[in-house]
Amino acid sequence: MQKQPNISIITVNYNNNQGLIKTLESVRKQSFVSYEHIIIDANSTDGSKDTILKYEKETTHLTYWCSEPDKGIYDGMNKGIEKTSGEYIYFLNSGDCLIENILQEIPFDGTGYIYGDIKFIGGKKNRIEKAPNKVDLVFLLTKSLPHQACFIHHKLFEDKKYDTNYKIVADWIHSMQCIIFNECSYKHIPYVIAEYDPNGVSSDYTESQHERLKWLKNNLPTPLYEAFIELSELQRSAFRDIIPTLNKTRKFQRRAKKIVMFLYKINSILTLHK
Structure with a gap:
């Protein structure tokens, strides 16, 4: 019986052959071997399929690939999830590149969300963005955990x-549901996981925030949604520096979490009885 791999790497691609070549090379350079690779191509016409066929001949880790029309990046990612057998699922889409030999540093220990830091490349200056050790409502109100830096236990996709x-923030929605509302385990590891070119639609703050607020409005009770709006406005005001300070106090964290979970559970009960 074949041993379950530690990780299923999913790569989604559409007409980004040059980016795909870089991504596949970063995977192939890993010394870590307990992984499978799944590639979902959206019927590219730029030579991407030839690149995948060549890659298939060069590695035994490619366990599944397809090239067919889909309904966008998250549809492709969902298709990939259906084909996974690893304990953890990791999304490395075309153009994103793993840091050399990083996979051997990841502690696949059963934690729900394991996440590290990300290196933004391109533009005038490369920079590393460090993720917080604590993921809470204040952080997720305007930011997210980049999927290029997250190793997500397969059970969280069951x-x-x-x-x-949602075209931009479906991965943010998943982390919100799992970490905040379902209180899954998570931890930050002090490693840069991947290089990411932020010149895509998901890096547009205005559009991302529009989708976040749309989801919050559709899924939270009105008082909690209005509180999010007020906090969002406060973060953009001259008082924004007060919020992180407040958020570090245990009393603030306890009260905020109790209120959120109470309202969320009440809303869930009412929804079930509609």
């Missing part, structure tokens, strides 16, 4: 895939 009604 009852929820990415919501394809």
Whole structure:
């Protein structure tokens, strides 16, 4: 019986052959071997399929690939999830590159979300963005955990895939549901996981925030949604520096979490009885 791999790497691609070549090379350079690779191509016409066929001949880790039309990046990611057998799922889409030999540093220990830091490349200056040790509502109000830096336990996808009604923030929605509302385990590891070119639609703050607020409005009770709006406005005001300071106090964290979980559970009960 074949041993379950520690990780299933999913790569989604559409007409980005040059980016795909870089991504596959970064995977192939890993010394870590307990992984499978799944490639979901959206019927590219730029030579990407030839690149995948060549890669298939050069590695035994490619366990599945397809090239067919889809409904966007999250539809492709969901297709990939269906083909995984690893304990953890990791998304490294075309153009994103793993840091050399990083996979051997990841502690696959059963934690729900294991996440590290990300290196933004391109533009005038490369920079490393460090993720917080604590993921809470204040952080997720305006930011997210980049999927290029997250190793997500497969069990967290058993009852929820990415919501394809959202074009930019479906991965943010998944982390919000799992970490905040379902209180899954998570931890930050002090490593830069991947290089990411932020010149895509998901890096547009205005559009991302629009989708975040749309989801919050559709899924939270009105008082909690209005509180999010007020906090969002406060973060953009001259008082924004007060919020991180407040958020570090245990009293603030306890009260905020109790209120959120109470309202969320009440809303869930009312929804079930509609």
